[in-house]
Amino acid sequence: MAKRDFYEILGVSRDADVKTIKQAYRRLAMEYHPDRNPGNPEAEARFKDASEAYGVLSDPEKRELYDRYGHEGLQGQGGFTGVEDIFSSFGDIFSEFFAGDIFGRRRGSRPPRPARGADLRYDLVLTFEEALRGTKKSIELAQLRRCQTCDGIGAEPGTAPAMCPTCRGHGQVVQRTGFMTLATVCPTCSGSGHTIETPCKVCSGTGRAPFTRKVNATVPPGVDTGMRLRIGSEGEEPDSGGSKGDLYIFITVEQSERFVRDGNDLLTRVQVPYTQAILGHTVEIDLVGEPVRVDIPPGTQPSERLRVEGKGAPFIGRKGSGDLFVEVVVTIPKALTKKQQEMVRLLDKLHRETEMN
Ligand SMILES: [Zn+2]
Ligand SMILES: [Zn+2]
Incomplete structure (x- = not known):
């Protein structure tokens, strides 16, 4: 042919x-x-x-x-x-x-827009007790969403966006060097393909306006400083279509005056009179509202650490808890009554006799 x-x-x-x-x-x-x-x-x-x-x-x-x-x-x-x-x-x-x-x-003209909204960060401060026991918090988020006035277009109602003169609506500019074709996001319109001549007064032409929203967050027991909780789909709305971003709650836990946390273990101190350290005793510790009995065995030494299993902070995502360590602070009286002095002298004498034999 x-x-x-x-x-x-x-x-x-x-x-x-x-x-x-x-x-x-x-x-x-x-x-x-x-x-x-x-x-x-x-x-x-x-x-x-x-x-x-x-x-x-x-x-x-x-x-x-x-x-x-x-x-x-x-x-x-x-x-x-x-x-x-x-x-x-x-x-x-x-x-x-x-x-x-x-x-x-x-054919490779415009880069696809992100189909997902941005993630949000919220910094949450918890008391020691809240972190240990878990809590529910109502969080107020200041975030952006599609402007209701201009429906996210960015142009004042009654006006329309114009085609971007730089990229002629493509959202990107193509540079040719030899055989290479480089496409970059249009600097004039940042990839939107259009320019706004009369910006919407509410959102200043960005198409996104701030608003506050409440989110209920359940904080599981056992969280610690540096942890973050992810709450799915509570982030920002995307510009068009797609799914919302996620909300990340960054946790900071206030220090406790009585407990030190080490991973999921807790450490506290308890004062025990020297006689009770010698004879043995049971003390009760107030673990943020929960009474915990600690057995001080006879002959407990100063600064000895006693372990109470399972009374530390709960693990996240699995069963069980860390341990509670109780450091014994043996107290020695500075002044004794005459009677007490007599008794201690007698005790001292008995100790020496025992040592001699
Ligand atoms: Zn607007
Ligand atoms: Zn452009």
């Missing part, structure tokens, strides 16, 4: 100027674009023919060769192996042709 004439394919006269040729190609490319004619080989063939014709007629050197010698003069120049080959050769022409058109964006 003889190759069709390039001018005929594009439907232009032999003296058509570059602008006319481009317009003709644009019309055909729009019509036979593979994205618009999926699975239609005839359309694809026409698209290829038109592209080949345009590739030659838009190049002054090739056009001259073609005008003089016809298809022979090109010796196969200007042909395309496939549709992808056309796109890689004419990529930026297509983005120009399809400005603002969904088909123009498909």
Whole structure:
């Protein structure tokens, strides 16, 4: 089959100027674009023919060769192996042709917008007791959401955003260096593809306005400073569609005057008179509202640590708790009554006698 004439394919006269040729190609490319004619080989063939014709007629050197010698003069120049080959050769022409058109964006034109809202951080301070026992908190969040006044568009109601003059609606700018094509987010419109001439007064044209919202947070027992709780889907709304971000609650626990926390273990001190340390005793500790009995065995030494199993902070995400360590502070009276003195003297004498034997 003889190759069709390039001018005929594009439907232009032999003296058509570059602008006319481009317009003709644009019309055909729009019509036979593979994205618009999926699975239609005839359309694809026409698209290829038109592209080949345009590739030659838009190049002054090739056009001259073609005008003089016809298809022979090109010796196969200007042909395309496939549709992808056309796109890689004419990529930026297509983005120009399809400005603002969904088909123009498909082939690597605009980076996909995040389909998820931003995560939020909230810093929560808990008392020692709240952290140990767990608590419920109503948290007030100051966050941003789609502006209700302009419906997130950013333009004052009654006005419309204009197409960004820098990127012509693509949201990105393409730079060519040699064979490399670099696409970067448009600096003028930050990728939105449009500019706002009359910004919405409520959101100053950002399309997002602050509001406060209450979130109920359940803090499990056993949390500690540095932990964070994630509450799914309580973050910011995305600009369009998609899912909300998450809320992260960063925990800080106030220090207790009586308990020191070490992981899930707790450490406290208890004062025990020297006689009770010698004879043994049971003391009761107030563990933030819960009475805990601690057995002081006979002969407990000063600074000895006693372990009370399972009375530390609960583990998060599994059963059980750490331990409570009780450091015994043996108290020695500074003054004794006469009777007490006599008794201690007697005790002292008995000790010496025991040592001698
Ligand atoms: Zn607004
Ligand atoms: Zn732009």
